Amino acid sequence: MMHQFISRRVHTQKAFISLVIISITLVAALAACGGASPTTSTSSKYGGNIKVGLDADVTTLDPTLSTSLYDRQVMLNIYDTLVALNAQNKIVPDLATSWVYNTPTQLVFTLRTDVKFQDGTPFNADAVVFNINRILSTPTSPRYSEISSVQSVVATDSSHVQFTLKVPFSPLLAALTDRAGMMLSPTAVKKLGSSLANDPVDAGSGPFMFKDWVKGDHLTVVKNPHYWQKDAQGNALPYLASIRYVPITNGSVMYSNLETGTIQVADDLDPTDVPSAKANSSLVYKQEPGLSFFGFMLNTKVAPLNNVHIRRAIEWGVNRTEIVNTVLKGIGVAAQGPISPASWAYSSSFAPYSYNIANAKSELALGGAAKGITFTMLIASGSPLNAEEAQFLQSELQPAGITVNIKQETFTALLTDTSAFNFQAALIGWSGRPDPDGNIYSWFHTGGGFNNMQYSNPQVDALLAAARATSDQTQRISDYQQADQLILQDAPYVFINYGVNEQATTTSIKNFTLLPTGMMEFASVYVSS
């Protein structure tokens, strides 16, 4: 390469300046045409097209196939359920106006008679039978285990449907508030076949109808003009003309889209963006305890964690408040037990563990490990929050003589290892279910589907079985709270925090109800300036 230090002033200077001027003019012209896209606002509640950011793309719109929370966010606005959950986590009528247990194994629903599916066919008892049988005839469906207690379902007349159960199973009603209870038009389901999952045109009876879905880009639903539900003044719902769901996987991008009003609703914010959202007068940020819990599993069959004193020592060595305040930036509630404050079975009276190194050391001594112990904790890779939390746990437990080695794996590898019991400890949480049974039975009953801790306590098993068999809520509360205490004493899982549900919207979004399930229902939502 030649390096001749020559300096010549030529006319390129003019060309350069012209180019800069042209560029600036072009950018300014485009910018002038651009501007922020303000939300449509009218004096009326009706109309309005909103954009909703979801953490991840929807995977399917067939309730029998769905395993993702994001699917449910969209489906809940397309399909009605037999019964619903309100903001107080109470089961309330939806397509069924009332229900009664004739015997502990016979549940009868009375149905609405004024509902039509979006394809014009009527909703009736036959439709319920069709939808429930569709799940029961598909054992590979994630819904199957949720309603596998149902032996049969028959239509006694067009507005009454009778469920016969194999055994008394009180969590069934809560399961029917979720995807297992979503009612689809039998005609549409048969007509659509496998395209139901991607293109469920006119299949629901809910406030919005499916319009289009470009995977990875957007999914649009539009107002159902024949929706059956009315507002308190008797006006037709929904108010919104359309909702466009946009997958936004990056937290910073999600927040900047909300800040600029490009989206009006975000399903979730990164903890680091929450202080800014709270301070921003053009945004609404609220949070309430949700039903989820987070912490780490301890494999009760593997040394040294097969010793209850060692597990209790770990419980004493965890500073829950510090993790919630520092790692989660206050977006969580310190937890002890699987049942969250959002549940009707929650009790705050039993919280045995606080951060106490002396107690941790004496438990270690009782467990015959006065010199300390070491164990490996699996964490899911790809989440800075998980890594930070694991590092906090590591440093909190160290003064007690408990050494934690952190091992990162992909989430699927972590699930494979924990379900094969090939681990000592694993940082993994649970999204939570409206009925307490969903947060406790499969996790802590002997041989339960998610009991990878291999925990077994016959007393706990008996209490959880009893709580399933009775529909008396007072008795169930008592059973769950006793089981909760036993589980905490045995410490197979170290609870750190309960999750919170967030409302992160622009101020133009009105009438938004924060539900304990974290679901966003838009039937009553409207847009105002």
Next chain:
Amino acid sequence: MLRYMLRRILFMIPVALLVSFLTFMMIHLIPGDPARILLGEYATPQTVAALDQQLGLNKPLPIQFGLWLWQAAHGNLGQSIQLDQPVSQAILQRLPVTAELGICALIYSLLLAVPLGIYSATHRNSVGEWLANVFSLFSTAIPNFVLGLALIFFFAVDLRVFPPGGYVPLNQDTLANLQDLILPMVALGTGAVAVNMRQIRASMIEALGQDYVQTARAKGVSERRVAYVHALKNAMLPVLTIVGLQVGSILAGAFIIETIFLWPGIGQLTIMSILSKDYPVVQGVVLLSAFSYMAANLLIDLLYAAIDPRIRFDKS
């Protein structure tokens, strides 16, 4: 020329084979099972095994690769696991989006780099050259995703002059499409500006020292004409090589930029497919990227002959 082209095209086949094989092995080395991802966190081992069988994922890896290769050789890139559509259809749907972003980023980088490079070569040791060098260092040093986020915060959140992300197809609303294009184009193309500018500057300095330039000057040709007509054409040859190589880096950059700016292109599709272990889509995209990269470089090589009559391939 024809023989040369044929030889180059034939050479693409072993390269594509090698790239496909390496990608296939790498994506299968990542722990995790697409069936489990598809069925959710708590699917039973039985349902996972059933889906594995249905998708052919229970077969030994060499057989899976062989089957994929056989289909690909017949123009069938397979079926996407997540999207429930043929891989080729998924790619073709998103190709125009990435092509628009990539081509515009490349054009943007050249539009800035050519005048800046010429200016630096002809105004050595001036304040202007110093500024151009600072800009060049800055744009090389800053990763495109950082620049992307900074552009969003500054132009979308603070100034509100451009949308923070999103994509409107060109044929639907041209103006909205251009507004959506500016920030990702700048984020993606700025890194290339520096490389192109440095190359143009160096080549121009070399060209300006050649005898034919001195002759032109002696004949009284204006400096502007010397720079733009006589020197630039010869200085462009090495720049073309760099541009050919940049097709690869622009494509790689698009993966991140599309995710940040919510552009539904091939980059976003690939990231989504890697996360969900949608092997067929990842394989398809890598194959397409390898071919585009090789095709771009072949095209550049052929352009050499057009630009410099001294280069003739068949005689070499």
